[in-house]
Amino acid sequence: MFHGIVPPYLLEQLERTAADPNVRARIRQSLRHDAVLRTRPAAGREPAAAAGGRKRAVYDAENGTDLPGTLARSEGDEPVRDEVVNQAYDGTGATWDMYQQCFGRDSIDGAGLVLSSTVHFDRGYANAFWDGARMVFGDGDGEIFGHFTAAIDVTGHELTHGVTQYTANLVYEGQSGALNESLSDVFGSLAKQHALGQSAAEADWLIGAGLFLPGVQGVALRSMKEPGTAYDDPRLGKDPQPADMSGYVDTDDDNGGVHINSGIPNRAFYLVATELGGNAYDDAGRIWYTTLTSGNLPQSADFKTFATATQTAARTLFGEDAPQLAAVTNAWQTVGVLDSDSELLTAAQSGLQPSAPPSQPPPEREGSAG
Incomplete structure (x- = not known):
């Protein structure tokens, strides 16, 4: 289950038009990663927090592609030297706060799911995505896009794909x-x-x-x-x-x-x-x-x-x-x-009356990942 914040048509346009061959190469590599990720099954879910509540875990891929990477900061830890790690920690926390304080929802599954994220995915990766279990952030290509952890709404966007996954599970087409x-x-x-x-x-x-x-x-x-x-x-x-x-x-x-x-x-x-x-x-x-x-x-x-x-x-x-x-x-x-x-x-x-959301995600349907 791959949901990227940058649309494929925008990256394809950049691959055609970027004057710098190094930028084109980084965009091309990003497109290749996205194409492979779209074919993968949804990642296994992170464990729910034992007592619910806000629980964050930020990992560092160290410019590799193995997920989740090395744990860099956990819930309650002091800020670290890497500002990208701190931005991911703050963005996932802000999203949890909004859902809990505004709608009474405990994490994206409503049952205390650990908000897991990985930063520094690959080199020059020009996207951020939800893979069914975690947020993954690229550092950007360096000419068009900067660090994807910089925008709270990007983090909130991708985590909401998880909320949709656990509720309406809308077909991605x-x-x-x-x-x-x-x-x-x-x-x-x-x-x-x-x-x-x-x-x-x-x-x-x-x-x-x-x-x-x-x-x-x-x-x-x-x-x-x-x-x-x-x-x-x-x-x-x-x-x-x-x-x-x-x-x-x-x-x-x-x-x-x-x-x-x-x-x-x-x-x-x-x-x-x-x-x-x-x-x-x-x-x-x-x-x-x-x-x-x-x-x-x-x-x-x-x-x-x-x-x-x-x-x-x-x-x-x-x-x-x-x-x-x-x-x-x-x-x-x-x-x-x-x-x-x-x-x-x-x-x-219509008969569409509000009711309690399911505690577990519905089974995947063909065509729902993208």
């Missing part, structure tokens, strides 16, 4: 795969906002801000506020994400456009959060979290199924006449997923 990616962006952004004490109005709504090195014409990998505007660089190309269904990309690449089309549900969440105001991890976050962990969301859910499920969650949490429900409906209509007030009736008839 087409619209369900784009929802999988979007949910990781949503809760990755919420982890950053929670750590920084930012309201929805104060947040930048960028995913991966700070990853690009000086000279790159871009601010982040993705913008939830304005999909399609995160970068426009001669080497990277232009951010291809659509902001609504009129620009939906029908493609066989990238598991059916999972990274490209995730901009549509991303913007829907941004619209809900900013319409409601306050902290995005409060009402808007509760609606999305309830939808994800209901135990009733189909693994192959498309955008419309998910949209109506968020309406059901909003109605259940806040009531039929609540502004939260109106904000959810308005957002999905704005991005073109719901097209009329009749969709509200569909939500009521």
Whole structure:
């Protein structure tokens, strides 16, 4: 189970356009690693903490590829000299804090799973990924990307792939795969906002801000506020994400456009959060979290199924006449997923009622890893 923060199409573009042959070689090696990792079965899970609670373990691959590597820092240890180790420790901690303090969730599986991460994976590796059991961070190629531990939202994004794995287990292809990616962006952004004490109005709504090195014409990998505007660089190309269904990309690449089309549900969440105001991890976050962990969301859910499920969650949490429900409906209509007030009736008839999430991940389905 491989979920990388950098889309394959962006790395492929860099391999074609980077002027420096050393950079091209590092990008090519990153693509090869990603291709191999996609074919591997999910890694074995880390043990749950005996008494639950926040438990972190950061390993150092020492520029090799054997996982997990050498233990570099454990829960409660003082900071070490390697700032990358400390960033991984802090980022996984910030993500755990957000899930526990905002949603009462004990780690990504809800049962005290140790948050394991590995830094310094390979040399010049231009990605970070979730492999089914741990976070793995590259140091970047040195010209386009810096250290991937530098962005809390990247860590939150990848760990949320684990939350999805243990709850809805959305198939990683087409619209369900784009929802999988979007949910990781949503809760990755919420982890950053929670750590920084930012309201929805104060947040930048960028995913991966700070990853690009000086000279790159871009601010982040993705913008939830304005999909399609995160970068426009001669080497990277232009951010291809659509902001609504009129620009939906029908493609066989990238598991059916999972990274490209995730901009549509991303913007829907941004619209809900900013319409409601306050902290995005409060009402808007509760609606999305309830939808994800209901135990009733189909693994192959498309955008419309998910949209109506968020309406059901909003109605259940806040009531039929609540502004939260109106904000959810308005957002999905704005991005073109719901097209009329009749969709509200569909939500009521869907039967998607929140319930307790499963304590163990559902079995893997073909096509769910990528």
